[in-house]
Amino acid sequence: MKLFHLSDLHLGKRVNEFSMAEDQRYILGQILTLADRERPDGVLLAGDIYDKPVPSGEAVLLLDWVFNRACRKEIPGMHCKRESRFRRTPGLWSQTDECQGYFPVSGL
Secondary structure, X not given: OOEEEEEOOOXXXXXXXXXXXXXXXXXXXXXXXXXXXXXXXXXXXXOXXXXXXXOOHHHHHHHHHHHHHHHHHOOOOOOOOOOOOOOOOOOOEEEOOOOOOEEEOOOO
């Protein structure tokens, strides 16, 4: 079984008031390209996905961008449920517009 394990992404991180979003988007794009090529059986997102307990809109949009791209590429382990209905549980689930899927974005 092949897994991709990603942790400590710290999406939304700012260093001296400079947004790291562009760099983070680039790296996440590279990870998606690698996942598309390697076809892991699953993708594990663990710990510190966002930099702050209440993420910025920019950080949430970045994670949604990752999920949308993963759905379009049909990367295993991302569990895109194209026919699901929208339901949001604050702090636990994110839903993408293109895929109508549910994805855990933080632990309990």
